[in-house]
Amino acid sequence: MIQVASAKSPVLGANDLRWPFSLPVAKKSLLTWYLRHRRDLPWRTLWSQSGDPYVVWISEIMLQQTVIKAVIPVYHRFLTKFPDLASFAAATEAEVREAVRGLGYYRRFGFMHKAAQQLVAQGGHWPDTLAGWRALPGVGDYTAAAVSSIAFGVAAAVVDGNVERVFCRLLDLRLPPNDPKLKPKFKKLAGELLDPDAPGDFNQAVMELGQTICTPTSPNCPVCPLKRQCLANARSSQALAPAAKIKIGAPVDVRAQLVILLRGDQVGVIERPNKAKFLRGTTGFITILNSDHEDPQGDGWDTKSDTQRWLKKEYASLSTLGVYKHTITKHRIRAEVLVANTPPKLSGIVWVPKDEVERALLANFDRKAWHVLQAKIRQHKH
């Protein structure tokens, strides 16, 4: 018999979290729904065809903080270029950067590349435990649980923002889901709910429910497989559970200036240094942050470099082309595009033909600056 959640039960606090329904029934309903309605995503198809953990791992890294729609074309491009672990491990850093262009948060791919090289050096054997995955560079709790459960059937439950929201609704928990004290409780609840006989499908089922039905603002309860178990549905309190997230770090306003160097048909770009505040290791334009007009500094640069000396000397004479806005994590950046014509030979500058600039730039932050210049050129032509 299905245990129906009671609309009269008290609202739960963080200390008394427990599932208010029959677990076997809820597990069965959710899994049956998923197996019938799951979306046909490329990594699911490839995994079912090949059984290769590589295709699962790549998808999980790409999906970190990135929406599915943005991941799909890059995922195809990446796997065409690097169809297996060995080809990926043998790639150069530049080839990897090119293959993941457009996804953002590029450090994750540096870690992923390092992990691939580590795995190949150890004989190309995949870890088949949660701890084994967790030990790889760039693999956190969430990714380790996702990959090990999907590819190796490890009974490890995933908890992400979607899962937290679904749990809050099922429990009518009217608390901020990112409250740190809830983290271990969600983990425990997820472990109890997980079906150990099908952990990969089950984890994907909970996430899929959060992504497609139990969405943040308009949950589609009539078609939800857990509607009979759900306390928020019974109490019509979907808008109250969960409460608004705790704001972790207020937005920070940043002023930036990007300097586009032009010399004939070539454009000067830099490789951002490891000390840069933003987009370390990416190819982009010279970037000055929160400039002191007396002493402009390239972001993360050695103050004694000849390019830094040139920048300081020429800064006042650079022309402004336009302004755009860009956000990187909590940083709201107002970026001004400056241009320098025929600068002298400078160290650390790579000259790229104009028609290859778009391809060379990895981050949207730089591409937007390039588009400002393109728009200006078009304006002049008309």
Ligand code: SF4
């Ligand atoms: S019944 Fe509605 S609120 Fe409850 S889990 Fe399903 S979609 Fe979410």
